[in-house]
Amino acid sequence: MSDAILEVRHLKKYFTTPAGALHAVDDVSFTIEKGKTLGVVGESGCGKSTLGRTVLRLLPVTEGQVIYKGQDISNLSERKLKPYRRNMQIIFQDPYSSLNPRMSIRQIIAEPMIINKVCKSRADLEKRVRTLMDTVGLSQRFIDAYPHELDGGRRQRIGIARVLALEPDFIVCDEPVSALDVSIQAQILNLLMDLQDELGIAYMFITHDLSVVKHISDEIMVMYMGNCLEVAPSDELFRNPVHPYTKALLSAVFLPEVGCVGNIPEVIRGEVSSPINPKPGCRFAPRCNYVCDACKEPQKLKEISPGHFVACCTVGANGEIGS
Amino acid sequence: MSEILLNVDDLSIVYKTSAGEVRAVNNVSFAIEKGKTLGLVGETGAGKTTTALGILRLLPVRTAEYRSGTIEFEGQNLLALSDKEMYGIRGRKISMVFQDPMTALNPIMTVNDQIAEAIRFHSDGTLKREEVDKRVNDILELVGIPASRKKEYPHQFSGGMKQRIVIAIALVCEPALLIADEPTSALDVTMQAQVLAMIMELKKKINTSMLMISHDLGVIARTCDDVAVMYAGEIIEMAPTDMIFTGNRHHPYTVGLMNSLPGVSGNAKRLRPIEGMMPDPTDLPAGCKFAPRCPFCEERCKTELPPCTEQNGHLVRCHRFA
Numbered sequence: 001m002s003d004a005i006l007e008v009r010h011l012k013k014y015f016t017t018p019a020g021a022l023h024a025v026d027d028v029s030f031t032i033e034k035g036k037t038l039g040v041v042g043e044s045g046c047g048k049s050t051l052g053r054t055v056l057r058l059l060p061v062t063e064g065q066v067i068y069k070g071q072d073i074s075n076l077s078e079r080k081l082k083p084y085r086r087n088m089q090i091i092f093q094d095p096y097s098s099l100n101p102r103m104s105i106r107q108i109i110a111e112p113m114i115i116n117k118v119c120k121s122r123a124d125l126e127k128r129v130r131t132l133m134d135t136v137g138l139s140q141r142f143i144d145a146y147p148h149e150l151d152g153g154r155r156q157r158i159g160i161a162r163v164l165a166l167e168p169d170f171i172v173c174d175e176p177v178s179a180l181d182v183s184i185q186a187q188i189l190n191l192l193m194d195l196q197d198e199l200g201i202a203y204m205f206i207t208h209d210l211s212v213v214k215h216i217s218d219e220i221m222v223m224y225m226g227n228c229l230e231v232a233p234s235d236e237l238f239r240n241p242v243h244p245y246t247k248a249l250l251s252a253v254f255l256p257e258v259g260c261v262g263n264i265p266e267v268i269r270g271e272v273s274s275p276i277n278p279k280p281g282c283r284f285a286p287r288c289n290y291v292c293d294a295c296k297e298p299q300k301l302k303e304i305s306p307g308h309f310v311a312c313c314t315v316g317a318n319g320e321i322g323s
Numbered sequence: 324m325s326e327i328l329l330n331v332d333d334l335s336i337v338y339k340t341s342a343g344e345v346r347a348v349n350n351v352s353f354a355i356e357k358g359k360t361l362g363l364v365g366e367t368g369a370g371k372t373t374t375a376l377g378i379l380r381l382l383p384v385r386t387a388e389y390r391s392g393t394i395e396f397e398g399q400n401l402l403a404l405s406d407k408e409m410y411g412i413r414g415r416k417i418s419m420v421f422q423d424p425m426t427a428l429n430p431i432m433t434v435n436d437q438i439a440e441a442i443r444f445h446s447d448g449t450l451k452r453e454e455v456d457k458r459v460n461d462i463l464e465l466v467g468i469p470a471s472r473k474k475e476y477p478h479q480f481s482g483g484m485k486q487r488i489v490i491a492i493a494l495v496c497e498p499a500l501l502i503a504d505e506p507t508s509a510l511d512v513t514m515q516a517q518v519l520a521m522i523m524e525l526k527k528k529i530n531t532s533m534l535m536i537s538h539d540l541g542v543i544a545r546t547c548d549d550v551a552v553m554y555a556g557e558i559i560e561m562a563p564t565d566m567i568f569t570g571n572r573h574h575p576y577t578v579g580l581m582n583s584l585p586g587v588s589g590n591a592k593r594l595r596p597i598e599g600m601m602p603d604p605t606d607l608p609a610g611c612k613f614a615p616r617c618p619f620c621e622e623r624c625k626t627e628l629p630p631c632t633e634q635n636g637h638l639v640r641c642h643r644f645a
């Protein structure tokens with residue numbers, strides 16, 4: 001498809017640990033279209049951040065392809081990769097740790113533009129910095145302030161301004177609002193969505209918060225222990241979750257509803273098993289209620305309705321479980 | 324008939340810092356009945372943890388100061404007790420669970436030894452070794468951890484397992500009151516469901532009252548009989564849980580909080596967040612603390628502290644309803 005900005009094919013990222021190979025990302029494929037958002041959800045340690053970093057080549061690829069606008073970048077040298085780096089950026093959960101505490105807000109936002117020689121003159125640079133502050137809703141009176149003087153929401157705005165400075169068309173957002181209070185979180189989510197509308201940026205939006213991912217994504221991918229278990233358009237996934245794990249995950253979301261006092265469904269028992277040298281077959285099997293012999297085989301994604309893919313052998317052609 | 328277990332009246336707590344006096348808790352009043360759960364909800368810095376530590380008398384001695392109020396527990400004012408008397412109450416009659424399980428677990432002691440220690444402390448050392456062993460196994464079974472793993476150290480367990488162990492230890496003594504400060508905020512949703520289900524089950528079994536602190540309205544909605552919403556150190560709304568989530572008589576901050584939640588305000592593409600931020604606690608507004616952000620702010624809101632008005636057990640601190 002020509003509208004794809006990013007295509008990921010059978011991507012693997014293994015870490016070498018004393019106990020063996022840790023399969024952080026194991027055979028994951030997806031496509032993100034221009035100006036769209038792919039949400040990536042899953043529990044702690046399932047490989048979301050590793051996937052985001054590997055896609056950006058901040059970590060070396062173990063196997064598979066990352067294709068950015070038709071160019072396979074998975075094996076490019078650092079030198080050949082350089083022009084792509086500008087267009088593909090990342091926003092982190094804790095902007096504080098990624099902002100230099102000794103630099104003023106002006107310097108922080110200007111830095112990537114200086115390094116990449118984006119501006120012709122000092123005046124031009126100053127103007128760009130101020131425009132970017134406006135874009136992200138940061139009052140210009142903070143231009144000479146330092147990161148520690150600002151609250152989490154404003155720091156996240158600086159992080160976003162800095163990333164926008166290079167006019168990327170793809171941004172990995174790794175839990176950008178997870179550390180923020182809901183009222184501030186809502187301000188940042190609105191900002192990210194406005195920027196997408198205006199600038200046509202594509203996002204890979206990583207989060208463990210299902211309400212947030214539903215709100216912001218066009219498509220959602222559910223991960224479990226390095227595998228993709230289900231991908232579907234956002235509305236479809238929430239209307240019709242099919243994989244047993246997705247179902248459990250969605251029923252564990254507690255919205256502030258009326259009349260639910262004392263209603264806490266025990267969704268799944270047990271813990272996530274070890275991602276080090278995992279057995280072939282479905283990784284969710286040890287906690288699954290529908291487990292059968294075929295679950296010991298590697299699971300393939302199958303399309304049960306247009307754009308809705310599930311990796312579970314007990315799911316039939318129409319998406320019913322237990323066939 | 325309902326019996327009041329904890330009655331907090333007009334509690335105010337400040338921290339003295341180099342930047343000035345932080346007014347963390349301001350004239351807070353609430354009561355918890357026997358066997359009931361009160362939820363304390365609010366954003367970071369609202370004063371939830373300070374309230375909890377204040378009840379337990381665990382505030383930093385050098386910087387924190389009680390400015391007003393009484394904390395009556397089982398009929399006695401905790402603020403009038405000696406340190407020694409208070410020590411006897413903590414961990415026996417009132418237990419607490421915090422967000423990070425590692426603050427409660429000893430990293431160099433096995434899980435078995437830590438649970439056994441709590442059991443011995445509670446029974447004043449009257450139990451025989453085999454009896455203690457048996458109770459440790461019972462407790463582990465109750466929280467879904469195989470007894471075969473009891474010789475392991477805390478770091479060998481997942482976050483959810485550690486938190487379940489902490490809760491089990493907190494409930495060993497069958498306390499009259501459990502104070503849980505964001506007990507599941509660090510956990511994934513499926514683990515959160517497991518831990519909350521466990522708390523609710525154990526709580527019912529021993530008829531413990533609970534003060535449940537959370538920033539998550541969804542968690543509060545499922546675990547609490549009553550809810551108090553905190554903002555800038557004050558309780559600005561308090562009611563039986565369902566009343567907080569229905570009807571039109573709400574504090575503007577509570578409404579803003581609900582509108583900020585993705586997934587709650589229908590399928591609206593844009594959220595309607597509250598503009599601005601919580602005021603600086605060293606420099607609180609004179610009138611309503613929410614006035615600088617409130618869409619309904621009038622002149623009197625800026626100068627006069629709004630009174631608390633009640634209707635059918637539903638308290639709101641706002642001039643609009645006075």
Ligand SMILES: Nc1ncnc2c1ncn2[C@@H]1O[C@H](COP(=O)(O)OP(=O)(O)OP(=O)(O)O)[C@@H](O)[C@H]1O
Pocket residue numbers: 015016017022023024042043044045046047048049050051208275
């Ligand atoms: N540099 C590394 N070396 C070895 N193992 C790693 C490394 N980075 C991550 N891992 C492991 O890879 C797996 C996936 O980690 P990752 O950080 O991608 O998860 P995540 O989904 O982002 O989790 P969280 O929600 O907690 O951020 C985990 O088991 C983690 O311990």
Ligand SMILES: Nc1ncnc2c1ncn2[C@@H]1O[C@H](COP(=O)(O)OP(=O)(O)O)[C@@H](O)[C@H]1O
Pocket residue numbers: 338339340345346347365366367368369370371372373374383386604
């Ligand atoms: N030890 C302390 N010293 C000084 N200020 C503190 C201390 N602990 C908390 N505060 C301040 O008191 C206010 C209330 O904090 P806290 O009770 O932790 O709120 P919450 O638990 O609702 O997030 C905040 O402004 C916080 O910065």
Ligand code: SF4
Pocket residue numbers: 574575576611612613614615617618619620621624629640641642643
């Ligand atoms: S008292 Fe006034 S400013 Fe405060 S919440 Fe009510 S209307 Fe708004």
Ligand SMILES: [Mg+2]
Pocket residue numbers: 048049050
């Ligand atoms: Mg991560």
Ligand SMILES: [Mg+2]
Pocket residue numbers: 371372373
């Ligand atoms: Mg707190």
